[in-house]
Amino acid sequence: MRVVLFFDGKNFYAGWKDQAHGRDVDFKKLSQWVVRAVGGTHLMGAYYYTGVDDSLPRTPGQEKLDGFLDMLAQEPGFFVQRFAQRNRTHVCSQCQAPHTFSQEKEVDTTIVADMLRLGAVGGFDIAVLVSGDADLTPAVEGVRSLGKQVYVASWGQSGLSSRIRRAAFDHVDLMQGLPEFARGAGDFARPANDHQFGSATPAAQVSNDPEAYVQACFEEIKRAQATMPGGYIGAHFFVTKWRSSILPELVDLRRRALDLLVERGQAEVYLTDDGIQAVRLKG
CATH class of the missing domain: 3.40.50.1010 (5'-nuclease)
Incomplete structure (x- = not known):
């Protein structure tokens, strides 16, 4: 049916x-x-x-x-x-x-x-x-x-x-x-399934500690800034399509980690000269 x-x-x-x-x-x-x-x-x-x-x-x-x-x-x-x-x-x-x-x-x-x-x-x-x-x-x-x-x-x-x-x-x-x-507290850092997208970053053990997960998000933004053309990465692209073995596939979990980085002043979302909403580390 x-x-x-x-x-x-x-x-x-x-x-x-x-x-x-x-x-x-x-x-x-x-x-x-x-x-x-x-x-x-x-x-x-x-x-x-x-x-x-x-x-x-x-x-x-x-x-x-x-x-x-x-x-x-x-x-x-x-x-x-x-x-x-x-x-x-x-x-x-x-x-x-x-x-x-x-x-x-x-x-x-x-x-x-x-x-x-x-x-x-x-x-x-x-x-x-x-x-x-x-x-x-x-x-x-x-x-x-x-x-x-x-x-x-x-x-x-x-x-x-x-x-x-x-x-x-x-x-x-x-x-x-x-x-x-409903998602439990531990689901913050749990991948959506057993499969992770491949990436240049070595595979890492994903922790159930949200702080460890936010740190992984920090490291991935740093890697993105160094590898993406123009030196920046679109915020939407990072959340939905960026390939990583230490970030979850599920979009809202990535977004939550990014939001925490922004709230703490470690990252910012901004508009590029061509009008793209991008993300970068601060400091």
Whole structure:
């Protein structure tokens, strides 16, 4: 049975923060667990939709979200769609206090359209909508009318509307799978699998000590500066494609080590003359 996942990013994040208390998630393992939970055999794709604030200057929060979405887009089978948030201001009729909020209506309409389009062309046998938003109920009902099974998944009951739950074939509680796809503290320095990309650096024993791992990141940036044309390495390239036997293959682990170096003032991310975001050591 072929399975496709549709993530409502805002709803997914809110439930994760509220119920999972921000525990780090391995999205590859999460998708595999969901496929098994609905009786599927093959993941045909995982689509992640979210609104982003594209205003300038960029805030640390925006940069962090961009980094997460870049990482997720590198996962096999994951496809990330970003939409501009539209900020609205509402003035309370009683106290006259302004309240600013963001709308992501384009996210909802695109999820509905993609679910119906893929369902109509036989792109899946089972659809899993990772959201409890009642506004997406028409998508569930529409795909079900095509003879497909549609599950809704959420973090416990957080954000799960009764309307969308009634429309779905069944509910998948992500909290039940959290012990399987959450990363433990030791995973900071654990390779994603037993295979490491080859490199000119001799193979090293990877430690479960985050400090040792940050040091490995430091050494790899130093090596990159000495070997890359122009004397610099693109930050995105370093995190996603730089070959190393002492850095993990998993993108978010590399990014975390790099972030620590930047926070400690040992490295910096900067713009080159040709507009590339690059990384280099300081001092």
